[in-house]
Amino acid sequence: MRASLIQLAVSDAEPPAERRARAASLVRAQQGADLVVLPELWPLGGFAHDLWSEGAETLDGPTSDAMAAAARAAGVWLHAGSIVERDPDGPIYNTSMVFAPDGELVHTYRKIHRFGFDSGEAVVMGAGQEIVTAPTEFGTLGLATCYDLRFPELFRALLDAGAQLLVVPAAWPAKRREHWTLLARARALEEQAFVLACNTAGTHAGVEQAGHSVVVDPWGRVLAEAGPEEEVLTVEFDPAEVGRAREDFPVLRDRLLGIPAPVQR
Numbered sequence: 001m002r003a004s005l006i007q008l009a010v011s012d013a014e015p016p017a018e019r020r021a022r023a024a025s026l027v028r029a030q031q032g033a034d035l036v037v038l039p040e041l042w043p044l045g046g047f048a049h050d051l052w053s054e055g056a057e058t059l060d061g062p063t064s065d066a067m068a069a070a071a072r073a074a075g076v077w078l079h080a081g082s083i084v085e086r087d088p089d090g091p092i093y094n095t096s097m098v099f100a101p102d103g104e105l106v107h108t109y110r111k112i113h114r115f116g117f118d119s120g121e122a123v124v125m126g127a128g129q130e131i132v133t134a135p136t137e138f139g140t141l142g143l144a145t146c147y148d149l150r151f152p153e154l155f156r157a158l159l160d161a162g163a164q165l166l167v168v169p170a171a172w173p174a175k176r177r178e179h180w181t182l183l184a185r186a187r188a189l190e191e192q193a194f195v196l197a198c199n200t201a202g203t204h205a206g207v208e209q210a211g212h213s214v215v216v217d218p219w220g221r222v223l224a225e226a227g228p229e230e231e232v233l234t235v236e237f238d239p240a241e242v243g244r245a246r247e248d249f250p251v252l253r254d255r256l257l258g259i260p261a262p263v264q265r
């Protein structure tokens with residue numbers, strides 16, 4: 001299969017509507033790919049907290065409309081990264097959207113682990129409550145977003161739900177770039193799955209983004225890695241490698257499902 005990760009640059013200077021049009025045209029240009037991925041919160045910016053409340057959208061808003069049309073035009077599965085979702089009855093959420101090649105919005109995932117400790121997302125956004133997988137003809141996607149990458153128990157739950165390709169849109173800062181690559185490789189190796197991690201480029205709200213989107217195979221090998229600037233990272237791989245890796249090196253069979261309690265001495 002062929003996957004294209006669109007490592008979009010987000011800057012304060014570009015209005016969200018222009019970035020939306022640019023992202024849609026980049027998606028349309030990926031005709032021939034099976035799966036296209038965009039980063040986290042790219043319409044407003046992952047750290048542009050001041051814009052979130054006013055710029056929040058519903059799941060039938062302008063970004064969803066533009067991405068549905070772009071997925072249909074290109075005939076691709078589109079993980080459109082995430083938007084600031086306005087829930088008419090609740091808080092705002094960091095919500096990923098997956099479109100089928102006919103443009104239908106088939107899966108959404110609200111980010112479970114909110115980043116920021118006592119500020120930003122952790123304070124103003126609601127936390128997702130559901131593990132989400134998305135079956136496709138090339139394998140089952142497991143959805144996670146940015147900071148989620150630091151929580152292996154989420155990825156184990158995605159594995160148990162059938163995930164074979166873990167898709168992680170992000171707005172990961174440049175100053176922790178090594179964590180990004182290391183964690184993407186760790187999650188791939190421990191779940192014996194492909195990881196497609198699509199980061200943001202550029203600088204917005206004073207936060208330089210790491211770029212360096214990466215695709216990792218079930219053996220933890222980096223198949224392709226972007227540089228720091230905006231680019232489309234295209235990679236071809238055989239999703240059946242997940243089954244082969246799990247068969248050839250059946251480490252997952254040795255999981256201790258009931259970890260014994262610690263002994264008190």
Ligand SMILES: O=C(O)CCC(=O)C(=O)O
Binds near residue numbers: 046115146147150173
């Ligand atoms: O965990 C990190 O270092 C970055 C996380 C992040 O930027 C996010 O989740 O938006």
